[in-house]
Amino acid sequence: MRYKLIVSDLDDTLLDDNLGYPESLVEAIAEYTAAGGIFTIATGRMTEPLLDCCRRLNLKGEAISYQGAIICDIESGKILEETDISNEIAVKICRRADELGIYYQLYKDGRILIKKRTPYTERYAKLCNCPFEEYGEGLTDYVINSGLEPVKALLVDEPMKIDTLLPKLQKEFEGELLVNTSKKWIIEMINKDINKGNAVAKLAKRLGIAREEIICIGDSPNDISMVEYAGLGVCVANGNKYLKSIAGYICPSNNEGGVAHVINKFGLEKSL
Incomplete structure (x- = not known):
């Protein structure tokens, strides 16, 4: 077997636009x-949502959440590795988001901390x-007083505002955070030393699998690191323009069973 490990992104890659997947994917896996x-x-x-999906697909072993900040065991749910944002930087995120008047969420231990529910909350809740957990105007004080070190921060707004804000925040938090995006209305922030590529490398080391024996499949900017790292980096046809330019292969879209196609063509080496 040439490729011993296949790692796929979830939203807009493995899942179709209705958050489902074809039976052909289950069969291929x-x-x-x-x-x-x-x-x-x-x-x-x-x-938690990652584990639910893994179990529906009958996956075993380990999986990666929060863009690589957590590696967990699928069957037990145990956290094997976790890298958080420092409390000092978390406070800085809260204050900057308040200055910008932008909605934000903090994540820790399966909890989502917010000021108050908004249409953005409902949009994200569906996902x-x-x-x-609502803290009102006291959220920043709670972060300060509790010493909270979140695993991730998420900023949400309309795509046009996010498009303008993303490069500014990347510059502001350079050297402190990895700031990127997975959807047009979201900015994600995690520890500066974390990304999906690093997490896949850690996982491969644990499994004794060489880089050349790995396929990574994605669609968005937060998949760049793992697509670059893999022996074969794949972008779905509906993916980000830059990701397509660096991928070694472009597979069918998320709505056309792209991940199943990759498993069959490269994992099982079938003639398609």
Whole structure:
């Protein structure tokens, strides 16, 4: 088997636009793992929704959440590795978001901390189906007084504002945070030493798998690091323009079973 590990992003890559996946994907994963391959997911999502998806796909072993900040065991849910944002920088994020008047969320231990519910909260809730804790104007004080070190911060606004704000925040927090995006209305912030590529490298080391034996599949800017790292980096047809330019292969879109196509073509080496 040439490729022993296949890692896929979740939203807009493995999942279709209705947050589902074709039966052909389940069949391809089952055949690939039965042949000795390892298939897993690396996502910016929280650990709990990730684990739900992994279990529905009958995956075993380890998976990656929060853009690489957490590596967890699928069967037990145990956190194997976690890298958080320091409290000092978390406070800085809160204050900057307040200055900008932008909605934000902080993540820790399966909790989503917010000031108050807004239409953005409801939009995000549909995506992750997770509970929210409301702190009102006292959220920054809570972060200060509790010493909270979140695993991730998320800023949400209309795409035009996010498009303008993203490069500014990347410059402001350079050397302190990794600031990127997975959707046009979201800015994600995690520890500066973390990205999906680093997490895949850690996972591969744990499994004793060489870089050349890995396929990574993604669609958005937060997938760049793992697509660059992999022996074969793949972008779905609906993916980001830059990601397509650096990928070694462009597969069918998320709505056309792209991940199943990659498993069959490269993992199982079938003639398609």
